[in-house]
Amino acid sequence: MNKIYSHTENLFEKLVSVATTILGNSISFLIALCLVLFWWINSLFIKNDAHLIIGDIIFGVTFLSLFIIQKSFNRFSASLHLKVNELVSSHETASNAVMNAEIKTEREITELSKEYSDLAEQIKELDEEFTDEFNKEQEKAFDKKEII
Helix, strand or coil: CHHHHHHHHHHHHHHHHHHHHHHCCHHHHHHHHHHHHHHHHHHHCCCCCHHHHHHHHHHHHHHHHHHHHHHHHHHHHHHHHHHHHHHHHHCCCCCHHHCCHHHCCHHHHHHHHHHHHHHHHHHHHHHHHHHHHHHHHHHHHHHHHHHC
C-alpha cells in the first residue's frame, strides 16, 4: 500500500511540475489569449444581455490572469531558489542537502524539515542549559559581592 501511495505521489508531483511549466509559458498565454479573443468575437454574434457580456469579459480576464500570475510566480520562485542556492554554496558549514530543494520530492522536503526541527530543538535545549548555568554563575557572583 505504501508503495502505491509513493508511486502516486511521485506521479502527481511530476504532473504538477509539468502543469506549472505549461501554465507559466509565454506560448500558453498567447494560445489562451487567442482562444479568449475567438470566444469573445463569437459571442458578439449571439444576442446576449449586458450581464452575460460582462460575465464573459470578467471570465476571460480571469482566465488570462491565471497564466500571468503563474508566469510571475515561476520567475520569482526560480530567482529565489538561485539566491538560496548561492547562499548555501558560499557558506562552508552549510548543509548541501538543501541545495536545489525545489526539485526534491515532498517526502524528501518533509524529512529535511524534520531534521532541522530536531536540530532546532537540540539548540533550544543547549541554550536553556547555558542560560541556567549562566544564571547560577551570576547568582554566585552576586553572593560573593554581598559577602565582601
